[in-house]
Amino acid sequence: MAYTIINILLSLFICSSITFYFGYLFGRSRAPLRGSRLNPIFKQQGNIYNKPQILGVPRPKGKDDLKEIQGIDSDLEKELNDLGIFHFDQISKWSSRNQEWVEVFLNISGQIESDKWVSQSVRLVDHKRK
Structure with a gap:
């Protein structure tokens, strides 16, 4: 057996x-x-302390139409979304170091400052609250 x-x-x-x-x-x-697709957060080296606040997903109310900011087209909006930037209030809180980090990361040297993304997003946040 x-x-x-x-x-x-x-x-x-x-x-x-x-x-x-x-x-x-x-x-x-x-x-x-x-x-394999490399997470875009790892494409560029930079000081982690200069990185702006990013989110994994948009908030429950949905993402903002970042194309309302002058200087952001649909391709750039997709890159910002891939990075974790979905809302105007995220951009409105950027410091100059945050702006520099995003410009280096997305290879858009000087565009954020010249197009005044931060002031435009502050205005859009105020408009949304009314």
Whole structure:
């Protein structure tokens, strides 16, 4: 009886090992290579203390239309959203170091200051509250 059980278990182990080996061998060669997407927060080096407040997801009321700020188009809005910036009040609280960090991160040198994103977002936040 013990001999039969050992034979069955040994046969199952050998069959599963062979199946695993062939599955790995043939499955690996036919599987498409998937590219990985790097989280945009890691694309640029910078002082972490200069990074503005970011959110993982928009607040429950939904994200603001950042295109209302002069100088932000749909592509730039998507990049800001990927970074974790969804709302006018986030931009309105940026310091000059925060602005510099975002400009370096998004490669938009001087655009935030020249287009006055912070003052525009302060005005939009005040307008939303009324």
